[in-house]
Amino acid sequence: MIELDRVSVVVPGIRRDDPGKVLLHGITLELSERRIAVVGANGSGKSTLLRLLNGLRQPTAGTVRVDGHDTVTAGKQVRGIVGFVFTDPLSQLLMSTPVEDIELSLRATVRGRAKRLERARQLLDERDLGHVAHQSIYDLSGGERQLVALTSVLAVEPRIIVADEPTTLLDLRNRAQLERVFEGLPQQVVFSTHDMGFARTAERVIVVDGGRIVADDEPGPAIDHYVRLMA
Amino acid sequence: MNVHASLLGLYQPQDGWLFRLGTGWKYLLLLAVTLPALFWWQWWLTLGSIALVLALLRSSGIPVTRALNVGSMLWILLAVLVGYQLLTFRFEQAITSPGNVLLAVLASRLLTLTTSTPDLLDALTVGLRPLRWVRVDPNQVALAVAIMVRSIPYLMGSLADAREAARARGREGSVVGLLIPAIVGAVAYAQTTGEALHARGLVERSADSADAGSRVRVRR
Numbered sequence: 106m107i108e109l110d111r112v113s114v115v116v117p118g119i120r121r122d123d124p125g126k127v128l129l130h131g132i133t134l135e136l137s138e139r140r141i142a143v144v145g146a147n148g149s150g151k152s153t154l155l156r157l158l159n160g161l162r163q164p165t166a167g168t169v170r171v172d173g174h175d176t177v178t179a180g181k182q183v184r185g186i187v188g189f190v191f192t193d194p195l196s197q198l199l200m201s202t203p204v205e206d207i208e209l210s211l212r213a214t215v216r217g218r219a220k221r222l223e224r225a226r227q228l229l230d231e232r233d234l235g236h237v238a239h240q241s242i243y244d245l246s247g248g249e250r251q252l253v254a255l256t257s258v259l260a261v262e263p264r265i266i267v268a269d270e271p272t273t274l275l276d277l278r279n280r281a282q283l284e285r286v287f288e289g290l291p292q293q294v295v296f297s298t299h300d301m302g303f304a305r306t307a308e309r310v311i312v313v314d315g316g317r318i319v320a321d322d323e324p325g326p327a328i329d330h331y332v333r334l335m336a
Numbered sequence: 337m338n339v340h341a342s343l344l345g346l347y348q349p350q351d352g353w354l355f356r357l358g359t360g361w362k363y364l365l366l367l368a369v370t371l372p373a374l375f376w377w378q379w380w381l382t383l384g385s386i387a388l389v390l391a392l393l394r395s396s397g398i399p400v401t402r403a404l405n406v407g408s409m410l411w412i413l414l415a416v417l418v419g420y421q422l423l424t425f426r427f428e429q430a431i432t433s434p435g436n437v438l439l440a441v442l443a444s445r446l447l448t449l450t451t452s453t454p455d456l457l458d459a460l461t462v463g464l465r466p467l468r469w470v471r472v473d474p475n476q477v478a479l480a481v482a483i484m485v486r487s488i489p490y491l492m493g494s495l496a497d498a499r500e501a502a503r504a505r506g507r508e509g510s511v512v513g514l515l516i517p518a519i520v521g522a523v524a525y526a527q528t529t530g531e532a533l534h535a536r537g538l539v540e541r542s543a544d545s546a547d548a549g550s551r552v553r554v555r556r
Contacts, residue, residue, distance in 0.1 A: 189535040213537065
């Protein structure tokens with residue numbers, strides 16, 4: 106369970122008389138559904154909201170708790186529970202090849218380099234990525250990169266996955282493939298997207314506009330509200 | 337984006353003897369083949385050392401063409417160095433100066449082409465253990481080095497992108513037009529890399545030093 110209690114995020118201004126910019130205004134939410142989509146225009150606060158959920162961004166006011174752990178005071182525990190998938194997998198992949206990147210993730214949980222490498226290869230095989238295990242991450246297709254990034258996150262078995270527009274940079278085929286992978290995950294998944302088809306696969310859709318939650322409902326009514334808002 | 341031209345190359349598992357040699361020995365080998373040429377600065381020693389490194393790589397199944405595939409940027413830099421030395425009539429230095437740069441890069445490839453990043457990380461962590469005495473976490477330093485190696489092709493790609501963008505805007509000769517976007521891109525890249533480290537819990541993790549492969553425990 107993720108709980109946000111009157112959370113605001115403010116970016117301070119550069120000058121003394123500049124009050125700064127409010128990115129999120131006093132948001133209170135309880136996120137318990139298995140699939141939750143967050144939709145909104147560019148700059149609406151979607152990414153800020155998602156980044157709060159694993160402590161990448163800290164609230165200026167209010168609290169964010171994941172399974173009772175405060176994201177500010179218990180960041181380590183929170184990041185053990187919440188895995189984060191970035192829009193651009195190249196931002197997320199830290200090693201030169203997929204197998205090495207997953208091995209890096211496994212350093213937290215698996216003892217012994219040989220065991221970690223074996224497990225990394227196994228995880229890549231499970232996603233039909235065994236053939237790219239030793240390729241440069243720069244030589245992979247966009248879809249392969251995003252799948253490797255997701256595999257790296259899943260390697261440490263988080264209970265919750267937060268994904269910030271994971272399909273935005275993908276073509277239609279890779280997008281469909283990744284959506285199928287997300288559908289099959291046993292974890293709770295909170296994702297942001299501009300793809301209304303993908304948003305409709307969620308049980309709950311939250312619409313963000315100007316740093317505020319303007320709709321929070323089942324996919325049908327929430328997406329209708331968003332479409333009217335953008336018209 | 338021309339991001340594939342990697343200065344240090346990419347490890348691909350093979351059966352050659354260098355692949356089986358311990359990482360510490362490879363570090364020593366790297367120093368042994370580079371230091372004499374850098375110390376004595378003789379053209380014949382530089383050329384001989386380059387030939388030796390290529391032969392060592394070849395004996396482990398890495399062909400000369402792959403060993404010399406260090407990216408066009410380095411070859412351009414070497415050509416500039418040769419040209420400058422020839423123009424100033426320093427013929428011997430036209431070999432030693434770029435030759436020693438090439439030797440250092442090729443020698444580093446003895447390590448990077450034949451050693452996986454996890455092996456490098458563990459070896460570095462062990463080698464950097466004394467840093468704990470000055471309260472520096474060797475795991476974090478080793479991780480920083482590994483990320484630096486991974487970042488080189490990205491940064492070279494950023495430069496190539498900036499060059500193409502400058503060409504598209506008709507500002508091909510502008511150094512500022514080339515460097516500013518590349519620097520801004522590098523800063524943004526550093527920021528996203530930091531976020532990724534944070535999001536994946538790698539910063540806290542290396543402070544815990546839970547890795548058994550390195551057999552290092554770091555005090556908090």
